[in-house]
Amino acid sequence: NAGVTQTPKFQVLKTGQSMTLQCAQDMNHNSMYWYRQDPGMGLRLIYYSASEGTTDKGEVPNGYNVSRLNKREFSLRLESAAPSQTSVYFCASSEILGMNTEAFFGQGTRLTVV
């Protein structure tokens, strides 16, 4: 039972490069999320997908795009990486968007932009 799987686990980019972070869940969840974690700031929501076929902006969407490829997969794309995007990125999923379910998190992707 893998849960939420993120790839890659580590990545170093040069400023201006692009990359896609992959996330897949095997729990048949409808809702998926991308967060970034920065020291002293907790987790901040970048984008989320309430259900297959929908995506919405979170608190800090600038510089990112997302794709809900199917019910299992939700990718995060950095088109032109900037040093300010150095962070740890977490993908999460929940059965539905509502609060009466539990959210499950992946192990994170540590991204450094130089």
Place this chain on the structure above:
Amino acid sequence: AQSVTQPDIHITVSEGASLELRCNYSYGATPYLFWYVQSPGQGLQLLLKYFSGDTLVQGIKGFEAEFKRSQSSFNLRKPSVHWSDAAEYFCAVGATSYDKVIFGPGTSLSVIP
């Protein structure tokens, strides 16, 4: 404005000692309250949550938390800490849906043998 504060950035306790991690929130209504733990190199794992009812909530790994409405607090406690409890702990609050959940800045726990 809605916010979550965790006053202690870092706490160090001896193994076997009791633990209390503080969480205070500012929210328009009685929110859903969560505590998550992040072990080194791992994602976040839910320790416990409060939705309604009994204000003392039991969670996994021997943790409990108490909701105090008058103090807008949801402090996490454990009577006897184990070395494996060393981790980052996040308090979170929300009301209607996960896209509105606010996470606190986290408290890093170190455990001395």
